[in-house]
Amino acid sequence: MSISIMQGVLNIPGAQDKIRAKGIEKPGFLDNYTLIDVETTGLSPYHNRITEMGALKVRHGEVIATFSELVKFPDSNKVPAFLTKLNGIDEEAIESKGMPVDQAIKEYRQFIGSDMIVGYNVNFDLNFVYDLTEKYHLPVLSNDYVDVLRLARSFYNQETHNRLIDCMQRMGIAESQEHRGLDDCLDTKKVYDNLRENFTQTHMLRAHESVKSLDLTNEWPDIVKQTTVFRSPFKNKNIVLTGDMVLDTTELENAIKNLGGFVQEHVDDYTNYVFMGDGDFFRTDLVELNRAKALKKKGQKISTWSEKFFLSVLDDWARS
Template identity: 30%
Template structure:
């Protein structure tokens, strides 16, 4: 996959995904759990370094797929510390052009289950586009979305938190296959919790949108399932598509919160596309270094590019898309 390292964000930003599957709200017994590990969070700049899947029938694992992937760019020290995947580990692994067709064959048309599913689905979809493969059309269920509705009072809904609070395991290894195993167990546990407590999906998904006093939004109708709702954002660098104040307005209009700097309460640090590209090549701002340190220390914070921010907020529709 020559050339993936090139920063081609201007031409590939905010890709339309016309064949992307639907985010479902179902408690299925037959599905396929998927997870990927990557060199970063932006499919326009970053690469997949591990991909895994577990086929589930009647709630039980029946088959699994797992492969390391050799990227064209170096794996950064931060990603190695986060995932445990080093450049030496992937040196003799196949490239994504070999692994992804095998993965797509394994999952077939199954409904997918993943934690923070839009990340995995969008990343895989974009690489099918890049490699001229059939697009990923599978519908999917997001355990992050489900857990936020079932356990709204938890401090966060990271996979590690679910695993701990649902007594799945004491630790989480940040690797694709182990994340699949834990996501499968968490999904089955949440299904059991819903049944044991006589909850219904209709009740869990009732819309209670009211405007928080701390959010100065231009609407009081919030989508509680949005990945932006209730999350704290900080920005650094110059945005390509709009002034920072307009991006901050989009956040609060979606029920999110904007902060001036990076703190332990920050959930997302947004880098302008040019700054994200520079960061891949080794230049990082003090905000980004602080965010990475907090993430390594276990805080619920992630650094994302401007492109990923627009994906999260649906801003490509506001800007007319590509």
């Protein structure tokens, strides 16, 4: 078994079923595609919900169809107040105007079809949509995609921030962002079209080179570490491994070290994460897990992650 990244896709023989089988990122400018954007109640597809789905169907560079629906769930449709203030979506609007989630995700998946997908920081949207398609037994969302954020970073490579609103302001498109599904789709297309007009071969080469291809288990040269670990979620984090994990422990330790983390033998006051097997959380015989739980009760900020959740975070980093 070897943990590697090829063209932005995490590869883990023997554990590939633990991560989403999404498509491959292919930086470029398309004439035919579906552009997507979803609004959510938070950042985690495991704990948060989609509140709105937006999409554009583009053919020969022109919008030929749109999709825009609030999404209603059967249990709860509460929206954090700060998000309602940001985009105007609240529980009342969802309850009165929202499409039931099972119908909404079915129609959204049909709208996307087999198109390549375009979006801004689109891996975020893909995670939410992928999980809903899986939940409702719809065709796997394995479409290849273009991330406009990567193109923007390549074009504005001297800038610290390259959010959608940053690009819109630089390009004179708008001074504010609506944070609504369809509106953000239309704004993303404007940014995408503007980049298309101004991109050079140098920009494109830079974009392609930034898509990760790495062996995570072998020691990296210092120059690779300096350029690669910058956005690593494990940089300067102390991590303890315990329980029955599918991954080879030695390879996993090497991967964590390459990503700027530190592997500890025992949980202590400086531990940030404990990684364990997917079925281990409720075990009472894991000393390190028990220590972590005790420290959490005392107020220490220590996270206990299943192997599947850890690999999901690693996959997101691989695609970033």
